[in-house]
Structure formats: structure tokens, C-alpha cells
Amino acid sequence: MKKIINNVEDIVPEMISGLVRTNSDLLKEIEGTTAVVRNDKLFSEHKQVGIVSGGGSGHEPLHAGFVGDGMLSAAVAGEVFTSPTPDQIYEAICAVDQGLGVLLIVKNYSGDIMNFDMAKEMAEADDIKIATVVVDDDISVKNSEFTQGKRGVAGTALVEKIIGAAARLGESLDELVKLGKSVVDNTKTIGIALHAATVPAVGHPGFELKDDEIEYGIGIHNERGYSVEKIQPAKELAHELIEKIIKEFDDKSGKFAVLINGMGGTPLMEQYIFANNVLDELESKNIDVEFSKVGNLVTSLDMQGISLTIMKANDDWIDKLKEPVVTIGW
Amino acid sequence: MKKIINNVEDIVPEMISGLVRTNSDLLKEIEGTTAVVRNDKLFSEHKQVGIVSGGGSGHEPLHAGFVGDGMLSAAVAGEVFTSPTPDQIYEAICAVDQGLGVLLIVKNYSGDIMNFDMAKEMAEADDIKIATVVVDDDISVKNSEFTQGKRGVAGTALVEKIIGAAARLGESLDELVKLGKSVVDNTKTIGIALHAATVPAVGHPGFELKDDEIEYGIGIHNERGYSVEKIQPAKELAHELIEKIIKEFDDKSGKFAVLINGMGGTPLMEQYIFANNVLDELESKNIDVEFSKVGNLVTSLDMQGISLTIMKANDDWIDKLKEPVVTIGW
């Protein structure tokens, strides 16, 4: 393993320190934690429901890169691929509550769910109004009541954008929960990997793929997918992923938003080529794409790969996706 | 080689198409070329000197990702790692000239110099006022009158930002040339690679490094550097690169700007850790860093590595670096 790091144990605090020091107009660290909170003037001037997200590190710019006016109020960074602890989440909740309550945006992993729940219980003991939106957009995993259910992956960025815009506009905690649930229900993602990520503490890639193989349906923590196949041209990949996703939508009329997300080790060049094929394929299916975005938003360390998110949206959500924000990573 | 592409020959046009289609508010393609030009309303409303840059593809978001209000007016994309042709550059010049002249920002490679020169000659024949700023910030290459001289690398992004801000403020072509030369003279970069890039038409990495080796002084086209050494902790890397760069500045007082640039395959996590060490090291040397930025700005396909740019700046340049812009990649 070759990485630009110091001690493996110091990765997260050092990363957060680098992030905050190079963006001090925008962010500050919450003392004694690896959580960051808005540091811009507007934050204290403009009262709104606080929006807190977080999770394991290694998905940068998610979540800390989305903290700023119009998106998240604070973000909590756990160890690499490991949910943050309840006490850190609790500190972030306290740092952003302005009396109007706090919404937690949580990706659907047992660790995240449990740690955010414990933090929620702590905040409730302080009489802070608090609610949770769970993101589970990864359709490569079956959603059964007997399992953990679907994972939260790249769609999380779109959910955070829409909720963040709505919160800035003054929507109440209850309204935001309703909005969030509805957005999550209409957001579907599927991802592929060309090369697995190397978790620093492990030291080698999470799984091996041959020189001509890709893995369909991977998660953002090196979770293996549903099948390993020979790599195909970008347009075939786009076709295949779109077929899988589009089946999930009963109603294919109306407006859609699309996110082409790089996994961290795949250059923008390939992401744009793939985006071009995705738009071609959706056009041929008469799907009306009103918003599209390309880039490394929800990554998995140095994983090479890409994910495609499609959201059935409405005018209001499209507007909220397009609203300008001041963040590092959107 | 595993890449998300279709035919190797179609990489650049497909990439540009994906870029433009997912950012149509901001950019449009210049017909019959792989050059892009601003497509926002302000572009036609606000008269200024046109700023055109370009070069080989594979460095995204440079240059097309920096087209927008406050930065570039147009960008010309050549084949992967290959200068664009004079006719394409000429089209971009014509598309942005509003009668106040056009400034070309060119990275110092013989191919780029020659092709931009030919385009300049074509534009002069049309009586377009035109001038060139050549960026050569890479200090790993000796600057001798007997050689090609230093290369243009990540510092180009900072040069484009400052010139773009000055052009928006109404500076004349002559003033911009003077400004550009002065900025370039004060901008120094050095880069390291952990893993070479794979040029799609070649199919394998440009050079091989062992599992514990890094290459110091690489260029952004897989050009090898000045030495191969064992990888060290991020803080030693920061120390070593800063020692090399800081020697180039006679006067270490005053204000400085810093860019920590990812080469394409290195995740943000490592970039922020490195940034943290860079700021520590500069602090210990009493260097006053007034602007810092971290991210994949000037990449080399899927190369794993990082570069460090330090600019001796003044208040005016720092302001120009901080001014908001509307681009995909800054």
C-alpha cells in the first residue's frame, strides 16, 4: 500500500485539520471532535433547522465538503469506513441547534443507524427537537424486511442538497422529514468498480478483479456487488445500469435528475464520457433530464469506478438542486 | 488497461460532449471543434479581454472546467496529452474576441507553444489584438537557455484564476500580459507520483514504480522526474517539497498562496492530510499563507500523486484568488 499519510491512527483528525485550515472562512472544527460546523457569518445570522450528517470517512467530499450555506450545517467524520460515535454526533447536534430543531441525514448502515440513534437519545434528553431521514438509494441490494435493507450511497449528495435548500428557505423540521423521505423514495443508485479501494488499516484492496473485469453493484465500503463481468464499452455500461435503475420507477414521465459519481480513483475524463452515454441512453428512452451533475461527490477512497443515480424529481426539487451553494465539494 | 471509455479515438469529443451537455447553462461547444466557450448571459453582456487557454486533454478540470465568469472565456482541448491544433485555437480566439483583444495562456511545452503561435499568426491576419502568457512553474526542470525550459503544471490554475479576475475587472490586454508574467515568475510547483498514468492509446502505465517507491519531480504527462525514492510519511514529503520550492524565493516575507493539487487518482483524504503537513511546515518557517486550496485541479489522467504550488503573492493577487467564480472546476 502506498498512500500519502502519516500514522494510520491519525488519518481522520489530520484530514479534518487540513480541511478546516484550508477553508477557515467556511468551516471550523467542533473542539475535541472530528466534526465540522459552518463558520460563515450567515450561519449565525440566519435561523433555520440545523442539518447534520456524517458517517465513516473515506467518502470525501461527502459530508464535510457539503457543509455551508444552503446545504449541511455540520458533518461528523468517523474513522475510515466506520460510523462516528454518538458523543461526536451529539456535539454536532448541539452546535447547530438554533431552537428550530435538528434533522439528521443518515446513510442506511447498521453502524450509522445505531450511533445516530444513540446520539438522538442524548439530544432528546436535552429537549432538542430532532428527527432522522435515512437514505437507502442503492438498488443493487434487495430491500427485504428480513435484512438490513438497501445501503445509502451517492444519492445522499442529492438528498443533502435538496434538504439543505429547503432548510435555508425556512421549512420546518416536520416538513423537512416529509420532504426527505419523499426524495429518498425517488432516488435510485447503482455502482460499478474497476478496482477495489485500499483501506489504510488493511493495506491491500478489499477484493481482487482481473485486468478485464468489473464488479456490478458495489457499495461505497468495498462491499462486493452482485456480479463480476468482463468490462464493456462505456455505452454498454450506461445501457446496463440504466436498464436496472429505470425498472424501479413505475412512472417514467415527468422530470428527472441524474448524478454521475466518480468513486475516487477514476478521472473526470471517464466520468464525462460515461455521462455522455447516459444522456444518450436516457434520451432514447424519452426520459426528461432536467438536472445533471458529474464529479467525485461520494467516493470510496481510491476505488476506481463510477455510480449512476437517477431521481424522479419535480420542478421544486430541480430548482433546489440548481440553487447556488457555498461549499467545498458540491 | 481498464477504463470507462468507448473507442480510444473518440475519447476527447465524447468527453467534451458529456461536459457540455451536463453544464449547458455554463458552456457550449464551438461547432466543429473540441473547444468550449462561455454560454452564460453575462458573457455577452459584459465586455472584456477574452481569455483563452487550452492544451492536451487528460488534465481535467483544467482547462474547460475553468471556463466561466471570472476565469476563462474559452478552452481548447487537444487529444490526450497532445496540444490542440492551430485551427481549433483560432476558432476559440474568434469566438471570444469582443474587440478588446484576446490573451492566450499557454503551458510551456514545445507542442503547445508552436500550435498556439500558429493560431496567433492566423488571428493576427484577422487584425485581432492578441498576446500570450507562457506558464512555466515546474521547478523540477532546470531552466536553461539551451533547453525547452521549465514545464507548465498545476500553477496554471492559479495563473488562470488571477488573470481571469483581472480581465473581469476590465484590465487591458497589455496590463494582463504584465500581470500574467509577474504571477508566473512568482509561482513554483513540484510534484510527486506514486503511480504513473495510463494513456488510453498506450494501454499501460507510462513508467513503473515499486510498491514502496515514489518519483519526485514528475510532469503532468508521465514525464519522469529527478529521482525515485522510498515513500515517506506525508510530513516528510511536505518537508522535502517545501525545502525545494522555498529556495526559489529570495524574499520569504510577505504573503503567499498555496495549492495542494491531486493528480487524478489520489483521494481528497490524502490531499487534506498532506495540506495539513504543508501548513505546519510553512508555519514553522514563518511563511504567511493567506490563501490555500486543495483538490484535483490539474490532473494527469489516473496518476496517483500530488503536487505542491507556492506563489509569492500580494494583497491584490490574494483578493483575486478569493473572488467567487462560476465554473465547474475551481
Added chain:
Amino acid sequence: MKLELEQSQKWVELFVQKLETNKAYLNELDTAIGDGDHGTNMDRGAKAITESLSKKTPNTVSDLYKAVAFAMIQKVGGASGPLYGTAFLDMSKAVKTENIELSDLIQVGSDGIKRRGESDVKMKTMIDVWQPIADDLKSNKLDKANVDTALNSTKDMVATKGRASYLEEKSKGHLDPGSQSSAYLFESLVDVLGDN
């Protein structure tokens, strides 16, 4: 049968040692069907326990378990942090208020995990070690063979909770990492009881 303070301390100490020794192996198990960090997580927890106990030596069994619980909750994160944390927190409360038998104590821990994880036996999680061990203790036949049996039973299960559940059928054939760390916990307990 009950555990006194000194025995409990020994128990925790042995557990901490095993976690540190087997960090790489737990990561390996978690790499196969999870995200490869269970060893790292538990090792971080182990170090936090040691640090906490060295700062303040607990005077009661309840305080000891509480220190373990807080170390796990505050330093581990992931799934295992709140799960072990909840188990030991509930156990800490139980030994404080009641004069509780060891078998009942482990049952309290097991129930805590079930509550926090919304899980139960046969889902290929640490419950598949905790619950059988609680049962074995009730019938007074805990030994290392029992721990092994419980642990190995997870091998052929299909996971329906935790990360491994994403693999569906493919989760079969691998030990559950959280069950392995729980096996270390109960092997340590057997060692302590054997010392009697």
C-alpha cells in the same frame, strides 16, 4: 455463580489482550464479508478500555462494566461500538441494582445487543455467540468447546443483519467477525472461571 471485581478485571484484561493480538485476523474476517475494519475497531476499543482503566481504577463491578461500555461507545463507532457498548452498559446497570447470576448477566448483555441491533439469533451476528453462551451458562456447561461451537455455527448462516447481509447467499461459508470477537470475550471468561 457470580464474578467478583478482581475476576471481572481479569476477564476484561484477557479480552483486551486477545483483541490486540488478533486485530489482523478480525480485519481479515471482516474483509471477506464486511468492510475490513472489525479488528481495527475492536483494537481501538481495547486501547480505550486500557486507557480508561489506567486513569481511574473502578471500585465496583458495575463501574468496571460502565468504563468498558463508555470506551466502546465513545471510541469504536461502526456497528460493534454501540453493540458492545449497549451490552456492557446494560450489564453495568444490572449488577448495580440486582444481585445477579452470571448467566443472567450475559443474558442481559445479549438482550441489549438484540435491542440496539434490532436483531436476533440466526442472523449471523454476534448474537449467535452471546445467546448460546448465555444458555450454556444457565445449564452450567460453559467451556471453550461450547464457545467454538457457537462461533462455528455462524459459518454456514446467511447473514440478514449487518453489512454481510448485502452479500445474501454469498455470505455463507465465512465466520461472522463480530461473533469471533465475542468468542474471544467468552474464551476469556472461560479462562477466568477456570482459574477458580
Added chain:
Amino acid sequence: MKLELEQSQKWVELFVQKLETNKAYLNELDTAIGDGDHGTNMDRGAKAITESLSKKTPNTVSDLYKAVAFAMIQKVGGASGPLYGTAFLDMSKAVKTENIELSDLIQVGSDGIKRRGESDVKMKTMIDVWQPIADDLKSNKLDKANVDTALNSTKDMVATKGRASYLEEKSKGHLDPGSQSSAYLFESLVDVLGDN
């Protein structure tokens, strides 16, 4: 000695063929001391020449060279595009106005490259093939051995122009890719002249 239209067409045709056949080898040479694309660049140029000539058959030698020049300038990019493009553009102009000898024609091309590249002999560039070949033609002794000698002379040079110059001393020991493609050009010329 002069080249008529038909011979010139044959010359260009052979050059195009050699570029297409040796794309991978030129890339390989450029990978060692450059950025690995010289074969790809020249192959793109070769295809552009073929396309241009198939669209409009030139009626004069000047038109032929102009078509080659425009194909190189418009489709190749990089360093080699403007260099070959300038050489052939200058040669196109020279055959139009003067009744020029072949040796002088190649000298015109060589001078064009020097002007465009601000370069000269001994800098480990294609000039180190063009200039010796122009000299050989002047003394009427061009054959494949001469081309080989010129090409091989670049091997031990230290590059001071083009990308290879970044490698300084380390550029020694490798053939210059642009010199290899120029060698193909002049081997093709020898073939055409041999046909006489």
C-alpha cells in the same frame, strides 16, 4: 534531381503506410523519453492525409505537399503536427515558385522545422535526421544506410529541445521518436528514388 507528381504521391503513400504499421513502436519510443503519443499522433496525421487525398486528388506537387501540411497542422497537434506541417507547407511554397532541386527542397523543410521549433542539429530532435539527409542529397549519396546513420546518431545525444529535454542526461541511450518517424519519411523517399 527532382520529384514529379507521381513519385511524390508514391512517397507520401509509403510514408503513410510506414506510420500506420509502426504506430505502436513510435509510441514505445516516445514512452521512454516523452509522453508516449508520437505514434498515435503520426497515425492520426497519416489517416488525415489519406482522407484529404481521397477527397481531392492534387494536380501539382505543390498541392500535394500543401494537403499533407494541412492534414498535419489540423489533425495532429502536439509538437510533431506544426513541425511536419511547417516543413511541408514551406516545401509546398518552394516547389510552386521555383524550379527546385530535391536536395534544396528537403533543406527548405529542414529550415522550416528549425524556424518553428527554434531548434537546430544536435538537440536530439527530428532535425538530426532532416539536416543530414538534406546534406546527403546535396552530395548525391542518399541510401537507407545514411538514413539509419542519421537516426542512430540521436541515440547518444542529450536532448535540449522537446519533452525529452526534461530528462537531461537520462535522455541518452534512446532513439528520438520524431527522428524515427522522419527516418520513415526518408526511407520512403529512398524507395521511391530506387524505383527510378
